[in-house]
Amino acid sequence: MRGLFSYKGKRIQLYYRYLNIWYTFFFSIPSLTLAAWLCWKNLTNIVSVIDGNQKARPQIIMLGILVSGLIFLTIAVSLIGMKRSKENGGYFSRLQRCQWLLKYLIKNNLVDTKKIKTETGSKELIRVPKVYYRKKDSLDCFTFELGGKNHKEFLMMGSVLEELFLGDLVEIDRKPMLVTYKLLLDTIERRLSIREVKAENGSIEIMEGVSWEYDKMPNMLISGGIGGGKTYFIYTLIKVFMEIGTVKIADPKKSDLGVLADLPAFKGHVVMEKEEIFRLLEDSFEMMIKRYKYMREHENYTMGKNYVFYEMPPYVVIVDEWAAFFSTLDYKETDRVLKVLMPLILQGRQAGVYMIIALQRPDAQSLPNGIRDNLLAKVSLGRLSELGYKMTYGVRPYGPVMMVC
Known part of the structure; x- marks a missing residue:
């Protein structure tokens, strides 16, 4: 029973493809809120310029530059922060690994697809199989649920994961209906100098x-x-x-x-x-x-x-x-x-x-x-x-x- 309910990690979902965009938007909310407040405070001048009053035009131009610069700066800081997180093995580094694996699953038809009819034609629905990711100590663990149409492929994922993440597969853990691949990644960054080894x-x-x-x-x-x-x-x-x-x-x-x-x-x-x-x-x-x-x-x-x-x-x-x-x-x-x-x-x-x-x-x-x-x-x-x-x-x-x- 303990093995049945053991924590497997976070399930990789289809929306992971868009998380970088959503996080950028989330980090930009304070700037967008401030920009909206500035526009609301200058609403009278904005309306007058729209009505043809040119006296407030320079002020509105400066407001536009300020708002655009503020939003651009926030987006740039967000992107730089996410990049640093990836480089330092932080949250966005783990998210990126999930996104890479999700991309591989979609590109290689290891997902369930279904076409449904709509008023304008049809669209394809994609359902990601049960794949989980977790960071445990120094290892990155990827767990695949077996028994589906991709059963054989998931049993052979070890070498694929090594190639995707340029890491070393150090253990395969088998449980009923599950297989977990444990990889050691970022081996170059983990190196110790000869003086540090004790x-x-x-x-x-x-x-x-x-x-x-x-x-x-x-x-x-x-x-x-x-x-x-x-x-x-x-x-x-x-x-x-x-x-x-x-x-x-x-x-x-x-x-x-x-x-x-x-x-x-x-x-x-x-x-x-x-x-x-x-x-x-x-x-x-x-x-x-x-x-x-x-x-x-x-x-x-x-x-x-x-x-x-x-x-x-x-x-x-x-x-x-x-x-x-x-x-x-x-x-x-x-x-x-x-x-x-x-x-x-x-x-x-x-x-x-x-x-x-x-x-x-x-x-x-x-x-x-x-x-x-x-x-x-x-x-x-x-x-x-x-x-x-x-x-x-x-x-x-x-x-x-x-x-x-």
Whole structure:
């Protein structure tokens, strides 16, 4: 019953097409009222000019200029105010999204139409199907009622909404007779500088409204092509985790992350050679085992508590260009890597040991044995192909994922 009567948002109506005009008129009412009052006060002079008396003509001309200027100024201020509201994500920004969707529905015949006869011929009546819009936290939610003639079309609206609003579809919520698409819009305006990104209470705010709760969604998969911002994003994670814990970095291509090895703060924390990467993963596995032993032997050992309870910092291992590294391994080397990598990913969360793997193409050859599925936090940088999204998320990214564009 609670789901049946849950708030879906405001229903999009046909009159939304004309709301900008009506709002402009509404904002102009004070000026129109003042103009009417001025005309009423000068009614005698206006009538005399109409009757041919030219003495009051200059005064009436000035009155006309004043009234016209007042109305024009009010309309201009109204339009500027509505434009600013759209730019700042205010009410008129939300109204504009409703109007865009309404226009799409009409243009693509996703509305009910009926012709009725009139005295002068006939006219077409348009009835908009039950479509709702609401703003919930950082997401824009569009709800469509199913079961009508547009049932199939409404089930496929996710990609349409992404294209209409240039946003990212992050979740599809299905209920009886309803489907809700939740989009993250205005991604550029939501970006944070690297200095603004902080870790607090087991969570990192990646951008406004998008956080990674690394204690609840341990381990991360990062995908993205050249120029998508993958390296800069990894730099941000390195900076954040360096402030609260230990970061180990592997760069098999000896490129963007490898240069950090020359900095004093990263001495002993960056590896690039194959054997060094082997040892890094094995040492991280040993670190996880030691942490579990420390927790079990702690005088305040409490079942179910994680590393935070025992005041241990996070231990994060970042491997960039994973595919370039994994593709060079022979059978024995692959077995050596997976022998420690799988336990790190599956068991590391409670001990505070996390894996972050970055690559351009997260296919099954590079991430075998369910590794991809157990990297719970998934981030795609830039725009990927449909196949690229499927490789990253398993399905189109509908759910608790992050897409940073």
